[in-house]
Amino acid sequence: MSRPIHVALAGNPNAGKTTLFNYLTGARQHVGNYPGVTVEKKTGVCRHQDTELQVTDLPGTYSLTAYSVEELVARDFLVNEKPDVVLNIVDASNIERNLYLTCQFMELGVPVVIALNMIDVARSRGFDIDSDKLSSLLQAPVVPIIARSGQGVDRLLDTLVAVSRDRDKEWHPLRLSYGEDLDQALEDMVPLIEESGLLTDTYAARWTALKILENDDQILDRAMQADTALADSLVTRTEQITSHLQSTLEAYPEAIIADHRYGYIKSILRQGVLSQRFDADRLYTSDRIDKVVTHRFLGPLIMAAVLFGLYSFTFNFSTIPADWLASLFALLGEGVERLLPDGPVKSMLISGVIDGVGGVLGFVPIIMFMFFGIAILEDSGYLARVAFMMDRVFRTFGLHGSSVMPFIVSGGIAGGCAVPGVMATRTLRSPKERMATLLTVPFMNCGAKLPVLALLIGAFFSAHQARYMFLATVVSWSVALIAAKFLRLTVLRGPATPFVMELPPYRFPTFRGLLIHTWERTWQYIKKAGTVILGISILLWAMMTYPGLPDSERLRFEQQREEVRVGYAAALGIGGQADEKRSAVAQEMEKKLLAIDNEQAETGLRRSLAGRIGLALEPLSRLAGFDWRTNIALVGGFAAKEVIVSTLGTAYSLGATDPEQPSSLKDRLAGDRNWNAVVALAALAFIMFYAPCFVTVICIAREAGSWKWALFSMVFNTLFAFMMAVAIYQIGTVLGMG
Amino acid sequence: MTKNPPKFSCPCAVSEHGKPETTGRALPGNATPLSLACGRERLKVCRINGDRKLCARMAQLGVLPGSEIEMICPGRSKQCMVRVMGSTVTLDPLCAEHILVTPL
Structure with missing residues (x-):
């Protein structure tokens, strides 16, 4: 087989890159993070005939100038990794804007193959595009495709293979004219850069000069580091031309450059490439929908209805498979109970693994349905409208419109993760707005909190699960916004x-796309449960089991059992009694023995390392209604929020329960004397708002550049959450709601 | 690195889309900030004020002096939604007040 071809998939946001990427790579894709940046890239493998194509899906960008993190990531990938070919996805229905990025790829000199996507949408809007003519004018292959259906993709792959085989290793930058003044400035600057070799190992001299004229922060920093004297003189030249353009055209160089790029694109499109069959002035369907969906008064009502619908859909349809899964784990526990002899291995398997990890995995159906619903909102384009509408609210609370996406990523609709949410704050340019976002995104209901919320809501408010979940979302947003304002x-x-x-x-989401998104996220959850959560569950089981009871205590419980057996031996041994009466006596004896077993288990748990921590915190936590066993789970939750479920599972299976009649954790909590609806509400508030998990804390420290803010996040959040939980418990108890 | 670079000169860029459109020292009398435009469907951009980064970002999106934009949801001093070069773009009041427009 021939050597693999490295393809960088690039284009504007919403041009259909992900759709094409999924079509090309299917289920073989995997998600990886660029080190040190927020923006996710995906890599995947696609085979075409006898050739392997390694496809890297770059973040969606509008340009290659360092205005955003996405642009930096895309640009750095192109210049550092030097892919064999850039597959530029161009939205045919919005060709002029999309070719702006194409133009910059060509200015950089990277070999480009243009996939003219959504050609069907363009036709429906009355646009006819002559792709052959476009190809000949751009001097780059252009292949019309419909990524959703795969139409034209085979021809696109043929073209990619051919281009990567035929081309030489040199990049051939396009030379555009940017007007007399800027062209002159470039002519002055390029020889200086070439002579000194300033950044020429990475960028072409003309491209570096152009970026300096465009006031590109990253290139300016690199130039300053490489050769301060030359960089200073180039900056001085740039300042001269900027001042001249400001006085004559009232424009900055980058605006003039953009104007000429658009001019170049227009000149190509007007040479018979683009023609429009009917009225260009009509509003598109999307715009008509937006007039209603984002309406100032109707919009928020529709948004609330959509979110409530999402939660109703999730809880109504996931209950049955969730119950099946819970029964499966209960049966598994029962099987292990019967098969294995008593001892630490059996205890670890039942209490640590099955009750711990099983408790977390039991929520897979809920997670899956929730992610499916979110994927519909995301793929249809509605989530972006949510961001638009929330921007109005965010501004009132001192946050930025770019803060909305980190909030949604962190679990704004429930089910995200605060780690990428914290990292996504890099798109914010203002340090103070960024810090306010960074510190408040952990208040969102991430995917790890979701099973805890589902557990408590399911146990105590099962009649109104969707309503409580909706309320939890509204409360999390309200608290985060108030904290941000503060x-x-x-x-x-x-x-x-x-x-x-x-x-x-x-757009109508494709079923395949929805399934891929849903499975990708659900698999992350399952993988985490099977690795990190499993490890932490076993560790916490050990902390809840050891050092165990001293021999004298164990002997005392054994003596109590013996006394019970002796006391009932006479009654059971008397002949002539009816079988029914004997059976009743045997049951009574079993009950007493079980009570002793439970007392022993609870005493063992109290004396364990984790039990001692839980008991030490109890005088304080009782103010919020939490007993020592709940404290163990809450402390464990600092490692990862899912651990709260697994630890409660372990704590309540080691404690007062009947191993002969396994029941779900939900039922155990609902039946426990230390729990009631008010305690559940206080616990929900505490879990939603207390210290973020340790991975998020590390991430905050790294992003904020200081542990001070990470510590602030832990202390501030925990104090706030505790005060809220105490208030709920005390008021609820006084009102007799418990 | 560069081998026989293709050179394009673009008359359209200079004569039609360049200088004449950006030399807008004298503003038309009916120019208003985009943030105050309400209900006008199609507008022409006549000037972009604000800091350098904002001007650059707007230029990148195709919001340049001389370009046409279509109002989808008027802001009335809040954020607005406009169509520029076939894309739907939202602008907050801080951006919108720096874009001066006239009705078409």
């Missing part, structure tokens, strides 16, 4: 910065 009015005071966002058009 921070912006106190320690993070500063001006607001502008926000611009492009909205994708509404």
Whole structure:
């Protein structure tokens, strides 16, 4: 087989890159993070005839100038990794804007193959595109495709293979004219850069000069580091031309450059490439929908209805498979109970693994349905409208429009993760707005909190699960926004910065795409349960089991059992009694023995390492209604929030329960004397808002550049959550709601 | 690195889309900030004020002096939604107040 071809998949956001990537790579894709950046890239493998194509899906960008993290990531990948070919996805229905990025790929010189996607949408909007003519004018292959259906993809792959085989290793940058003044400036700067070799190992000299003229922060920093004297002189030249352009055209060089790029694109499109069959002025369907869906008054109502619908869908349809799964784990526990002899291995398997990890895995159906619903919202384009509508609210609370996505990523609709949410705050340019976002995104209901919320809501408010889940979402957003306002009015005071966002058009999601998104996220959850959560569950089981009871205590319980057996031996041994009466006596004896077993288990748990921690915290936690066993779970939750479920599972299986009649954790909690609806509400509030998990804390420290903020996040959140839980418990108890 | 680079000069860029459109020193009398435009469907951008980063970002999106934009959801001093070059773009009041427009 021939050597693999490295393909970088690049294009504007919403141009259909992910759809094409999924079509090409299918289930073989995997997600990986670029080190040190927020933006996710995906890599996958696709085979075409006898050739392997390694496809890297770059973040969606509008340009290759360092205005955003996405642009930096895409640019750095191209210049550092030097892919064999860039597969540029161009949205045919929005060709002029999309070719702006194409133009910059060509200025960089990287070999480009253009996939003219959504050609069907363009036709429906009355656009006719002559792809052959476009190809000949751009001097790059252009292949019309429909990524959703796969139409034209085979021809695209043929073209990719041919281009990567035929081309030489040199990059051939396109030379555009940017007007007399800027062309002259480039002519002055390029020889200086070439002479000194400033960054020429990475970028072409003309491209470096162009980026300096465009005031590109990253290139300016690199140039300063490489050769300060030359960089200073180039900056001085740039300042001269900027001042001249400001006085004559009232424009900065980058605006003039963008204008000429668009001019170049227009000149190509007007040479018979693009023609429009009917009225260009009509509103597209997406715009018509937006007039209603994002309406100032109707929009929020529709949004609330959609979210409530999502939760109703999740809980209504996931209950049955969730019950099946719970029964499966209960049966598994019963089987192990019967098969294995008593001892630490059996205890670890039942209490640590099955009750711990099983408790977490039992929520897979709920997670799966929730992710499926979110995938529909995401793929249809509605989630971007949620961001648009929330921007109005965010501004009031001192946050930025770009803060909305980190909130949603962190679990704004429930089911995200605070780690990528914290990292996504890098898209914010203002340090104070970024810090306020960074510190408040952990208040969202991430995927790890979801099973805990589902457990407590299912146990105590089973009649109104969707309503309580919706309420939890509203409360999490409210608390996060109030906290952000507090921070912006106190320690993070500063001006607001502008926000611009492009909205994708509404589209019907493909079933295949929905399944891929759902499975990808659900698999992450299952994998975490089978690795990290399993490890932590076993560790916590050990902490809840050891050092165990001293021999004298064990002997005391054994003596009590013996006394019970002796006391009933006479009654059971008397002949002539009816079988029914004998059976009743035997049951009574079993009950007493079971009570002793439970007392022994609870005493053992109390004396264990984890039990001692839980008991030490109990005088304080009782104010919020939490007993020592709940304390163990809450402390364990700092490792990962799912651990709360697994630890409660372990704690309540080691404690007062009947191993002969295994029941679900939900039932055990609902039947426990230390739990009631008020305690559950207090626990829900505490779990939603207390210290983020340790991975998030590390991430906050790294992103904030200081442990001070990470510590602040832990202490502030825990104190706030505890005060809220105490208030709920005390008021609820006084009102007799428990 | 560069081997026989293709050179394009673009008359359209200079004569039609370049200088004449950006030399807008004298603003039309009916120019208003986009943030105050309400209900006007199609508008022409006549100037972009604000800091350098904002101007660059707008230029990248195709919001340049002389370009046409279509109002989808007017902001009325809040954020607005416009169509620029076939894309739907949302602008917050801080951006919108720096874009001066006239009705088409």
